[in-house]
Amino acid sequence: MSRLEIDTARLPVLLNELRLPAICRMWADLAARSDKEGWPAARFLSALAELEVSERARRRIERHLAEARLPPGKTLDNFDFTAVPMLSKAHLMALASGDTWLENGSNLLLFGPPGCGKTHASAALGRALIENGYRVLFMRTTDLVQRLQAARQTLQLESALAKLDRFDLLMLDDLTYVTKDQAETSVLFELIAARYERRSLLITANTPFGEWSRLFPDPAMTVAAIDRLVHHATIFEMNVESYRRRTALGRKNNATRHKSEAPAAPP
Numbered sequence: 259m260s261r262l263e264i265d266t267a268r269l270p271v272l273l274n275e276l277r278l279p280a281i282c283r284m285w286a287d288l289a290a291r292s293d294k295e296g297w298p299a300a301r302f303l304s305a306l307a308e309l310e311v312s313e314r315a316r317r318r319i320e321r322h323l324a325e326a327r328l329p330p331g332k333t334l335d336n337f338d339f340t341a342v343p344m345l346s347k348a349h350l351m352a353l354a355s356g357d358t359w360l361e362n363g364s365n366l367l368l369f370g371p372p373g374c375g376k377t378h379a380s381a382a383l384g385r386a387l388i389e390n391g392y393r394v395l396f397m398r399t400t401d402l403v404q405r406l407q408a409a410r411q412t413l414q415l416e417s418a419l420a421k422l423d424r425f426d427l428l429m430l431d432d433l434t435y436v437t438k439d440q441a442e443t444s445v446l447f448e449l450i451a452a453r454y455e456r457r458s459l460l461i462t463a464n465t466p467f468g469e470w471s472r473l474f475p476d477p478a479m480t481v482a483a484i485d486r487l488v489h490h491a492t493i494f495e496m497n498v499e500s501y502r503r504r505t506a507l508g509r510k511n512n513a514t515r516h517k518s519e520a521p522a523a524p525p
């Protein structure tokens with residue numbers, strides 16, 4: 259057995275030990291090509307390194323997409339910006355690049371009636387941010403509050419909040435659906451205070467601040483929470499009619515038009 263054969267026989271073990279699965283899978287093909295085309299050794303080595311790095315980036319994005327629990331199928335591409343004139347595509351695309359707002363822990367607040375596209379726009383933004391290397395978690399606010407309440411009961415609230423720090427952006431969908439008894443434990447306030455000026459929050463809500471008194475145990479806390487949320491925030495007021503309703507009406511009108519355009523039935 260030649261020296262070369264002995265070395266390559268051990269390669270899978272070595273590459274596995276070094277945690278280089280992409281190189282392990284691809285080196286043989288690339289080596290054959292490199293031999294055939296007479297690549298310098300440095301080119302071969304850097305091609306392998308590039309391969310592993312891009313595989314890693316792909317796997318990381320896949321992991322971050324899975325952990326984010328975004329509603330599926332909602333992207334910037336399939337969001338109809340003409341339906342929401344106050345939400346500019348350019349602005350959302352700029353936010354999707356992350357930039358300074360996530361580094362500064364600034365917030366994004368989306369207000370509007372049911373069906374106006376708050377959840378869709380948020381999920382689409384989240385997906386784009388993950389593709390740009392950020393970590394995001396999407397949750398219904400009531401679910402998150404429930405989780406934090408459970409943590410508080412076992413004296414683990416602080417560590418539960420600290421765990422959420424790994425997300426550059428925490429998306430709280432439907433904030434105003436928090437119930438009165440959930441509000442009493444004030445974990446929502448603790449969350450807002452803990453992330454203030456450090457980690458970003460995205461909040462969607464059907465009702466603007468005037469009706470938030472239900473969400474917190476007392477008026478002072480409501481004011482303090484809103485104050486922290488808006489101090490560094492972009493606010494989108496999406497006051498448009500429900501997209502669901504509009505598309506349903508569109509279909510109905512279309513159907514009626516088609517019916518009236520159809521040739522008259524023979525007598």
Ligand code: ADP
Pocket residue numbers: 332336337338339341342370371372373374375376377378379501502
């Ligand atoms: P909200 O969260 O404001 O209640 P959603 O984001 O859930 O509204 O939107 C309701 C439905 O309408 C979803 O299926 C969503 O994908 C769709 N939708 C809403 N706005 C748009 C839009 N501008 N373009 C495309 N689909 C939209």
Ligand code: MG
Pocket residue numbers: 376377378431432462
């Ligand atoms: Mg929604």
